[in-house]
Amino acid sequence: MPDELELLRDANPVPAHGPYYGDGPLDHRAERRLELMLRDEPAPPVRRRVPRARSLWGLAATAVVLATAFTALLGGPSGQPAVAAPRPLTVRAHSTAVPLDRMSQLAAAAAADGSPGLRRGTHVQSWSLGMSDDKPPVTLPEERVVRWRADDSHTELVVATDPRHPGRPVLTDEGDTPRLVADGHVLSRTTYPPSWSDAPPEARPPHDPAALRAYLTETARTGTGTLTTAELLDAVEELLDHWTLGARESAALVRVLADAGGLRPAGQVTDRLGRPGQAYTYDTRGERRLLILDPRTGAVLGLEATVTRDDPRYGVKAGDVMSYSAWMR
Incomplete structure (x- = not known):
């Protein structure tokens, strides 16, 4: 037999x-x-x-x-990143690249009626690359929803899910050991007591560009004064992990980004949630940052960090996505 x-x-x-x-x-x-x-x-x-x-x-x-x-x-026999790893977003060939100055004008026009408004809390889908000295890197997707209550307490829900593959098992490092869990598996559900902090990023962000630039500088806490573009993007990410910006705050943020310099218009992309966007790139120290803005309102849709050179110490290669965040209303 x-x-x-x-x-x-x-x-x-x-x-x-x-x-x-x-x-x-x-x-x-x-x-x-x-x-x-x-x-x-x-x-x-x-x-x-x-x-x-x-x-x-x-x-x-x-x-x-x-x-x-x-x-x-x-990570497979070749030691490549796990199959959950997303590929870098690709700018649509021959698409129109809109300069940030022009995007700032479009965002200001879209914010004329002040709608939608600023909301405390966030809803973000993220992919992050987990690395160690003795194991191949793995990509860990999760979704986080933070909602605030009237008494200034808030809840944070984190689930393992990958919208690119709905219903399929998801890789997570829950318990410090990578394992597969069911799509939608709750990683944490936490309620926090009231908080009345008046320091950024907990403080309400302003919608004036100059004031917002100062706010982001304080958020970054570098102590060096003027932020580099890389530090500014880090501060933006922290801001968006606390607040869902309204139209006026988004318009002010685009103005701050345009004035910072270093972000190059790349063209049109479709983000990992299927939304159309305008992409802007910034290269620094072995990493490429890709900022994605809503083409109509200038709202930040996503931010991607990609490795631009191999690092054998951790098994990463040029083109591997280190992190990606997609913010939703």
């Missing part, structure tokens, strides 16, 4: 060496084999004929899930 492992390998519709394994649709051959298996018909022979594919489907599916899990946790 044929060895069960050999039968399992023959029944598996997604071979480990296949180009679509782990993160994408099946190829044509795999689709045909899967269809035959589900219809309880014999599949075309690989090394031998499998007369009853359906009886092996449970084992085959288990093998695929386990192999996917090991690929995600260990």
Whole structure:
């Protein structure tokens, strides 16, 4: 009688060496084999004929899930980042690149009626690269929702989810060990007591560009006075992790970014939540930052950090996405 492992390998519709394994649709051959298996018909022979594919489907599916899990946790035989890792966003070829000065004018016009208004709290989807000295890097996606109450207390909900692959298991480092959890798994749910801090970024952000620049400088807490563009982008990220900006605050922020210099218009992109945006790049010390603005209102949609040179110490290569945040209203 044929060895069960050999039968399992023959029944598996997604071979480990296949180009679509782990993160994408099946190829044509795999689709045909899967269809035959589900219809309880014999599949075309690989090394031998499998007369009853359906009886092996449970084992085959288990093998695929386990192999996917090991690929995600260990980064695959080549030591590349886990299959959860997003690719860098690509600017649409030959698209129009809108300068920040022009975007500032568009944002100011969109903010004329003051709507929508500023809201305390945030809703952000993020991907971050977890690295260690002895394991391949893995990408950890999560979604965080912070909501404030009238008494100035607030709640923070963090779940493991990846909108690029709804319903699929998600990689997390909960407990300091990477593992797969169900999509939507609650990582933390915390209620915080009232807070009345008047220091940025907890303080209400202003909608005047000069005042907002001072606010962001205080947020960065560098103690060096004028912020570099990289420090400014870090301060913007911290601001957006505390507040959902209104139209007037977004317009002021675009003006601050335009005055800072260093951000180059790149063209149009579609962000990881499927939203159209205008992209601006900033390169510094082995990293490229990609800022994505709403083309109509200038609101910040996302911020991506990508490695621009290899770092063998942590197994990262040029083009790996170190972090990505997508903010929502």
